[in-house]
Amino acid sequence: xxxxxxxxxxxxxxxxxxxxxxxxxxxxxxxxxxxxxxxxxxxxxxxxxxxxxxxxxxxxxxxxxxxxxxxxxxxxxxxxxxxxxxxxxxxxxxxxxxxxxxxxxxxxxxxxxxxxxxxxxxxxxxxxxxxxxxxxxxxxxxxxxxxxxxxxxxxxxxxxxxxxxxxxxxxxxxxxxxxxxxxxxxxxxxxxxxxxxxxxxxxxxxxxxxxxxxxxxxxxxxxxxxxxxxxxxxxxxxxxxxxxxxxxxx
Amino acid sequence: xxxxxxxxxxxxxxxxxxxxxxxxxxxxxxxxxxxxxxxxxxxxxxxxxxxxxxxxxxxxxxxxxxxxxxxxxxxxxxxxxxxxxxxxxxxxxxxxxxxxxxxxxxxxxxxxxxxxxxxxxxxxxxxxxxxxxxxxxxxxxxxxxxxxxxxxxxxxxxxxxxxxxxxxxxxxxxxxxxxxxxxxxxxxxxxxxxxxxxxxxxxxxxxxxxxxxxxxxxxxxxxxxxxxxxxxxxxxxxxxxxxxxxxxxxxxxxxxxxxxxxxxxxxxxxxxxxxxxxxxxxxxxxxxxxxxxxxxxxxxxxxxxxxxxxxxxxxxxxxxxxxxxxxxxxxxxxxxxxxxxxxxxx
Ligand SMILES: Cc1ncc(C[n+]2csc(CCOP(=O)(O)OP(=O)(O)O)c2C)c(N)n1
Ligand code: SF4
Numbered sequence: 001x002x003x004x005x006x007x008x009x010x011x012x013x014x015x016x017x018x019x020x021x022x023x024x025x026x027x028x029x030x031x032x033x034x035x036x037x038x039x040x041x042x043x044x045x046x047x048x049x050x051x052x053x054x055x056x057x058x059x060x061x062x063x064x065x066x067x068x069x070x071x072x073x074x075x076x077x078x079x080x081x082x083x084x085x086x087x088x089x090x091x092x093x094x095x096x097x098x099x100x101x102x103x104x105x106x107x108x109x110x111x112x113x114x115x116x117x118x119x120x121x122x123x124x125x126x127x128x129x130x131x132x133x134x135x136x137x138x139x140x141x142x143x144x145x146x147x148x149x150x151x152x153x154x155x156x157x158x159x160x161x162x163x164x165x166x167x168x169x170x171x172x173x174x175x176x177x178x179x180x181x182x183x184x185x186x187x188x189x190x191x192x193x194x195x196x197x198x199x200x201x202x203x204x205x206x207x208x209x210x211x212x213x214x215x216x217x218x219x220x221x222x223x224x225x226x227x228x229x230x231x232x233x234x235x236x237x238x239x240x241x242x243x244x245x246x247x248x249x250x
Numbered sequence: 251x252x253x254x255x256x257x258x259x260x261x262x263x264x265x266x267x268x269x270x271x272x273x274x275x276x277x278x279x280x281x282x283x284x285x286x287x288x289x290x291x292x293x294x295x296x297x298x299x300x301x302x303x304x305x306x307x308x309x310x311x312x313x314x315x316x317x318x319x320x321x322x323x324x325x326x327x328x329x330x331x332x333x334x335x336x337x338x339x340x341x342x343x344x345x346x347x348x349x350x351x352x353x354x355x356x357x358x359x360x361x362x363x364x365x366x367x368x369x370x371x372x373x374x375x376x377x378x379x380x381x382x383x384x385x386x387x388x389x390x391x392x393x394x395x396x397x398x399x400x401x402x403x404x405x406x407x408x409x410x411x412x413x414x415x416x417x418x419x420x421x422x423x424x425x426x427x428x429x430x431x432x433x434x435x436x437x438x439x440x441x442x443x444x445x446x447x448x449x450x451x452x453x454x455x456x457x458x459x460x461x462x463x464x465x466x467x468x469x470x471x472x473x474x475x476x477x478x479x480x481x482x483x484x485x486x487x488x489x490x491x492x493x494x495x496x497x498x499x500x501x502x503x504x505x506x507x508x509x510x511x512x513x514x515x516x517x518x519x520x521x522x523x524x525x526x527x528x529x530x531x532x533x534x535x536x537x538x539x540x541x542x543x544x545x546x547x548x549x550x551x552x553x554x555x556x557x558x559x560x561x562x563x564x565x566x567x568x569x570x571x572x573x574x575x576x577x578x579x580x581x582x583x584x585x586x587x588x589x590x591x592x593x594x595x596x
Contacts, residue, residue, distance in 0.1 A: 043447035045319070057455035063445040065318045065456040068341050071311035074303070078315020078323070079445065081299040082273060086447050104311070107304035 021221020023211025070101025112169030310338030344458030357581025
């Protein structure tokens with residue numbers, strides 16, 4: 001009999017503790033599928049963030065380290081420079097990557113570190129219960145912007161892909177969304193491109209994934225998925241922001 | 251053995267390379283700029299990695315990554331930069347990763363100044379970062395000792411899977427002295443716990459987060475047993491005794507070296523004074539100091555700060571003896587004559 005569906009070897013049997021409708025579980029699985037497909041499991045080192053995905057090492061069945069909040073790109077830099085033939089990626093939320101770790105992500109990108117970054121943009125601080133994030137869109141209500149984000153008071157969101165696209169060290173940037181089946185398929189193909197970018201030593205790659213946090217958005221999973229496509233993409237347009245086919249050199 | 255003239259920063263860099271360190275990340279700060287400059291040339295020559303990081307925060311976390319990959323990794327800085335590294339040092343301790351951190355102490359608090367100081371004693375010996383952890387702290391008084399301690403620090407870090415600090419200062423960092431070099435290590439320890447890709451084994455993970463009730467406590471008790479072992483085995487000190495001592499001076503690092511000059515001068519004048527010099531500030535050699543102090547009535551603690559090691563000397567002494575303190579807290583070092591005057595006052 002032909003198996004049509006199986007759990008990727010790169011996922012453990014542990015039960016994920018993410019909320020129903022959360023984007024993290026989908027993205028974890030896509031990463032695991034790709035690592036299997038590209039036969040990378042035995043040479044992969046993942047760097048988990050501080051955020052809801054902090055327990056990622058319980059879910060991925062390959063080598064994983066924790067990193068202090070926001071420092072994953074620095075930790076990945078150390079790993080990759082010591083073991084240049086291993087596959088090294090970071091997995092980071094928007095508080096982790098675009099607030100406390102802004103310096104680390106910009107400089108890892110500027111140095112052209114040959115790592116892949118999976119940037120999960122859910123527009124809030126999930127783990128700490130829904131405070132405003134650097135990616136919270138104007139008007140959106142959070143526990144530290146209860147009337148809605150007011151740019152006059154709270155400033156404006158940061159668009160990471162657009163920001164990093166100006167840096168010469170960056171080879172691949174794409175923004176995708178896991179809000180629908182086509183979105184999930186698109187996300188997997190963006191991740192594949194980013195992973196290949198590292199495998200072909202073309203430089204720094206990052207995929208920004210717009211993802212749901214129904215719990216802190218105070219929505220049902222279905223509403224949350226719809227909201228991504230209807231509202232979030234207006235502020236964070238999907239698409240490829242950079243794609244260098246040439247190598248930056250070793 | 252061949253001897254070469256090196257500055258403190260260069261000597262520590264050479265010691266690290268001899269010890270098999272092939273990864274350095276750092277951020278410029280006076281008075282240890284020679285360190286990253288020298289490493290930027292030297293490490294690539296031996297196939298190592300040098301990274302000028304965007305901050306000390308990034309540098310220590312790069313070291314974290316390199317250590318997680320199993321490499322011998324080093325970072326250096328001076329006081330304000332070491333403050334930024336505390337987050338990373340706490341994570342290294344919690345995750346049980348070996349690494350070496352060198353502090354060329356300058357005056358503080360705040361931006362302070364760029365002259366030699368010992369004002370980071372509390373920060374180095376009392377944790378510095380958050381959480382219940384310990385780091386071995388070595389305090390050299392010469393370029394040779396900085397070389398030897400740096401070499402040793404990598405072995406200690408690997409032996410205990412723990413960060414090791416060297417608390418030096420802006421003076422030892424910059425003076426040039428002849429150094430006897432060691433032969434490089436031939437075989438580095440095997441690190442089965444390292445993250446190298448899970449070929450032929452179960453996946454490894456490195457973490458300091460233990461959310462299941464009771465697990466963190468078990469982890470911290472395990473760390474405690476390790477710290478106990480370090481306390482038992484790794485205390486180091488040096489003494490200069492004489493007959494019928496009336497006064498003992500306790501001092502460390504560059505300050506102790508100046509004290510020794512003063513002490514020799516005092517002895518010429520028939521003042522019976524001895525010196526106790528801790529080489530490790532943690533573990534602090536309480537017992538050894540105690541038995542030494544039992545020989546005298548009076549103790550003088552001399553430091554380049556407002557009296558930080560003084561606390562440890564008080565713990566060692568109990569409350570029996572009279573403990574005097576002489577400190578210079580503004581950056582900069584006293585002359586032997588100044589210290590001699592203090593000796594004569596007691
Ligand atoms: C230095 C430090 N500051 C703050 C925190 C608390 N903290 C934990 S997770 C988090 C925010 C995570 O948000 P995000 O990165 O968006 O990830 P998400 O949980 O939404 O996936 C914060 C502020 C911490 N652990 N460490
Ligand atoms: S709080 Fe949000 S991001 Fe965190 S697990 Fe729940 S849904 Fe996911």
